[in-house]
Amino acid sequence: MLLAIDFDGTLCEQDTVDWFSAHWAPGVFAEADRRLLAGEIDLDTCLQLQVAPITQSEDEVVAFLVETIRVRPGAHELVAFCAERGIEPVIVSSGFENLMRPILAANGLDLPISAHAVDCGPAGMRVRFRGRAHCDLCGTACKRDEVRALAAGRRIAYVGDGISDLCAAEDADLRFARHTLARHLAAEGLPFTPFEDMHDVRRGLAAALDGAA
Ligand SMILES: [Mg+2]
Ligand SMILES: [Zn+2]
Structure with missing residues (x-):
């Protein structure tokens, strides 16, 4: 089984991108959010707009995130349970791999990550999109095909919190x-x-696996 875990608001209590964008560029953050909710721009455009004005170095952004982002309790126990039961956990995120990796490391976690990346510098942040395929079902470059490819025929459990998780979660065996x-x-x-x-996720997985056995 593959366990696909969303990062922002799911593994972590906060949405890291919203968090640092609202911290350093609150006006731009709010306006991009308004345009996204109004359907004027898509999620990828919103993401690029919200981080573009931020000129902090990668070290400064990482230090702020490591200091303030909280990983939900039970992550270590969940990873250990997955190892015991032959489940492959993977983070599938629309955030930035190079900013998530240090947050995981600071919390003693090491998980594979499928996400975008971001370049930081005095000219502002620039997103390096990982080029997800356009999905005909939801009309965006969503996580559904990506998770299905990672699962490679195995059953899928999906853990998420937001609208960007919906299409992939619909496709999962366990949600x-x-x-x-x-x-x-x-x-x-x-x-x-x-x-x-x-x-809660670990207990739910255990119940589902043992119930099916
Ligand atoms: Mg999320
Ligand atoms: Zn989709």
Whole structure:
């Protein structure tokens, strides 16, 4: 089984990109968010707009994130459980791999990451998109095909919190959801397990695996 875990708002309590964008460029952040919600721009455009004015060095951004971002409790236990049960955990995110890696390391975690990257510098941040395929089902470059490719025929468990998780979560065999994703799955009548922390995800996986055995 593949366990695909969203990073922002899921593994971590905060959305890291929203967090540092709102911190250093609050006006641009709010305006891009408004345009995204109004349907004027897509998620990738919003992401690039929100980070463009930020001129801090990568070291400064990482130091701020490591200091302030909280990983949800139970992450270590979940990773250990996956190792015991032959489940491959992977972070699938629309954030930045080079900023997530130090947050994981600071919390004693080492997980594979499938995400974008960002270049920092005095001219502002520039996103290096990882080039997800356009999805005909949802009309965006979503995580569905990416997760399916990573699963390579194995069953998929998906853990997420937001609208960008919906398409991939719909496609999963097991769903763990909170916040916006939970509301959307409920509205679509798709079963999911709610979670507050990674202990809930571990218990849910155990129940599903042992129930199926
Ligand atoms: Mg999220
Ligand atoms: Zn999609």
